Amino acid sequence: MADTPFTIPPDRIPRHVAMIMDGNGRWALSRGLPRLAGHKAGTENLRRVIRSSVEFGVKYLTIYAFSTENWGRPPEEVKGLMFILEDVIDRELAELSKEGVQLRHIGRLERLSPNLQEKVLDAIDATKNNDRLVLNVAFNYGGRDEIINAIQRIMKDGVPPEGVTDELVSRYLYTAGTPDPDLIIRTSGELRVSNFLIWQGAYSEWFVTPKYWPDFDREEYLRALETFASRDRRYGKVSSSEYEASNA
Numbered sequence: 298m299a300d301t302p303f304t305i306p307p308d309r310i311p312r313h314v315a316m317i318m319d320g321n322g323r324w325a326l327s328r329g330l331p332r333l334a335g336h337k338a339g340t341e342n343l344r345r346v347i348r349s350s351v352e353f354g355v356k357y358l359t360i361y362a363f364s365t366e367n368w369g370r371p372p373e374e375v376k377g378l379m380f381i382l383e384d385v386i387d388r389e390l391a392e393l394s395k396e397g398v399q400l401r402h403i404g405r406l407e408r409l410s411p412n413l414q415e416k417v418l419d420a421i422d423a424t425k426n427n428d429r430l431v432l433n434v435a436f437n438y439g440g441r442d443e444i445i446n447a448i449q450r451i452m453k454d455g456v457p458p459e460g461v462t463d464e465l466v467s468r469y470l471y472t473a474g475t476p477d478p479d480l481i482i483r484t485s486g487e488l489r490v491s492n493f494l495i496w497q498g499a500y501s502e503w504f505v506t507p508k509y510w511p512d513f514d515r516e517e518y519l520r521a522l523e524t525f526a527s528r529d530r531r532y533g534k535v536s537s538s539e540y541e542a543s544n545a
């Protein structure tokens with residue numbers, strides 16, 4: 298079956314899309330496979346989603362790969378996820394760089410092995426000049442932890458209370474220099490924020506799909522973008538049409 302034509306006007310495409318890649322384990326269990334097989338399938342799907350992001354003209358893509366709470370999962374699953382991250386860097390870095398993808402990490406690197414930390418930092422450095430798509434990988438990331446870290450750094454820098462503004466806090470977050478997400482997509486149908494981009498997502502549009510992450514394909518991604526394009530983003534205000542109607 299041919300792909301659905303992409304017809305959304307460029308000015309209706311979200312500049313920054315963030316994704317909670319949920320449902321890998323359930324995808325695997327529904328097929329009688331171990332949970333780690335679902336994570337591997339999810340990683341394979343990420344390649345297709347990145348390619349679609351480039352096609353659609355998305356400039357920033359943030360993926361929730363491993364949360365600060367995920368350390369509480371079974372040790373063998375955590376170990377497997379670390380291996381998958383390392384394997385992806387080894388196998389995919391050259392191709393990602395070729396496609397103009399700039400890799401960034403948001404979260405803490407401290408709990409990763411020294412070897413994996415080095416690989417992440419090397420991947421970031423190797424792609425730093427690419428500008429077709431910025432891919433933020435949230436690994437060992439938590440929204441509350443991010444805000445606590447920002448507050449600690451603000452205090453350490455001696456910023457007076459009156460100097461703390463929205464813009465200043467944003468500069469101390471892991472995502473400093475990245476625009477807030479216009480659209481957050483969550484797979485698997487769960488209706489939770491899950492400690493993801495708490496500050497940055499204050500006015501993001503949401504799209505929740507029942508599809509598990511490994512099944513989140515180009516068609517569903519396009520449906521999310523079409524839904525976004527049809528929305529009127531008001532940022533707590535009223536739309537011009539509502540204002541005109543109320544004053545008619």
